[in-house]
Amino acid sequence: MPLYDTNSIKIYNTLSGEKEVFEPITKGHIGMYVCGPTVYSNVHLGNVRTFMSFDMIFRYFKHLGYKVRYVRNITDAGHLENDDDVGEDKITKKARLEAIEPMEIVQRYTVDFHNVLRTFNFLPPSIEPTATGHIIEQIELIQDIIDNGFAYIKNGSVYFDVHKYNTSNEYGILSKRKLEDLIHNTRTLDGQSDKINPQDFALWKKAEPSHIMRWPSPWSDGFPGWHLECTAMSTKYLGDFFDIHGGGMDLKFPHHECEIAQNKAAKGQDPVKYWMHANMLELNGSRMSKSTGNYINPAELLSGKNDIMSKGYSPSVIRFFMMQASYKSVLDLTDEGLQAAEKGFNRLMDAIELLDTLKTDNTSTFNVIEWKQKCYAAMNDDFNTPILIAHLFESVKFINQLKDGSATLSTDDLKILKETISVFVFEVLGLVNVKKEASGIDKLTGAVEILINLRKEARVNKDFALSDKIRDELLEAGIQLQDGKEGTTFTTN
RNA sequence: GGUGUCGUGGCCGAGUGGCUAGGCUUGGGUCUGCAAAACCUACUACAGCGGUUCGAAUCCGCUCGACACCUCCA
Known part of the structure; x- marks a missing residue:
């Protein structure tokens, strides 16, 4: 009998704001998606904390005997830096500054990311998909959203129509926001925007001539909007409705909110059963x-x-x-x-x-x-x-x-x-x-035991000057002696 | 301005209607040649003001404060 049969887990679901009894969609199996890093710079320590929380959760699920498919993406296509027309792909910008290929940046920081996680003893996820590897899936997703009437095309770019979506759905269900409040509080953007409403977000952006990262699409040579990759990759590997979606608290709005909207607009259903958010460092x-x-x-x-x-x-x-x-x-x-x-x-x-x-x-x-x-x-x-x-x-x-x-x-x-x-x-x-991981521990043990015996002899002879010298100098070397009833043991620091 | 989370003892950090969190620090004790380590023991808190209740750190209201999001961010 697997351990999960006798261990009922409660999970705080951001969607309901309450702890709920966890029941996987498919018995014994768990699909979990966590928003991964953007690899345009060294991984942030706060990022490490978030992934560590989900690493621990992944580890516990596995211990309980669940078959877990844990998907954590690598954002290598970059996000739009601004949500307006002068927006520039983050990775392109950095590449230009350093005068190297975008994929070279991506490679460098992906390696750094993996090195850091290995140092902290992370288990690798089951699948680590990249945004650039799923452009076709993202284009298909955009087409579905257009076909269902929730997106519009303007000058080669495609935007999600939040206002229309909100007439038949609830935009803000995750972050507990109301569209009316968002309207009143949206900053007016400089310059001309192709968007009908400021709350709309890009699904596809036409690339400026200087933009290096670009892919062909039915609408323009361009690049995908910044919420789309997670919807494409999560549903591709976990299905249109999966168990757990996690990420940092700061992704709750707008990123995860938009993911819900995209999924409902494209597939007509909520994508996620349990939303989990790790807090900030x-x-x-x-x-x-x-x-x-x-x-x-x-x-x-x-x-x-x-x-x-x-x-x-x-x-x-x-x-x-x-x-x-x-x-x-x-x-x-x-x-x-x-x-x-x-x-x-x-x-x-x-x-x-x-x-x-x-x-x-x-x-x-x-x-x-x-x-x-x-x-x-x-x-x-x-x-x-x-x-x-x-x-x-x-x-x-x-x-x-x-x-x-x-x-x-x-x-x-x-x-x-x-x-x-x-x-x-x-x-x-x-x-x-x-x-224990330190090498040569056995030889060290042998050497320290010789010193312990020498000190013991000194103490028997009441030569405390010598015995204390052995003890104190070992301590300085990071080895602490501990006198107990059954003799002397030691620990290393 | 809006939304959300939260304010716990010297510090960090759980809990969330009555019953010891825990770690670190500090005082006392045991052990020891003296120490260290370990064990025992002590200190006993819930931002403020009201309300609900037999009873509130825990629920409700207000005030003050912090942080996050609303704009790239885990």
């Missing part, structure tokens, strides 16, 4: 912005080569830090917060390493079964990783009590404890025990 209390300097990229955060943090942090510490907050909450990245996370993470890893050294007993003073169920309950409640981590620390305390001899555990329970910790810490949260 801030830096020292305010949004990250390159222009104000309140900005740090993943490489800088990892290396410590920056003016904001006191040091670099390992990928797992950063991951642990992010998992300590709910994906739905704004998270503030601070040096202090990362340091606290690092200490907590190390404590967790130290306890996990103790698991292999524990002695078992006939009875248990810790209800492992109940604890395990609480871990699942936390995840089943809209992927509540902070609560899961709180439960994990409950086990940390217990493991340390076992080491001290103030608690007991049966052999069967130890097995469950080990398995459960492994599942949640490594499989679901995707953390990595960097200490």
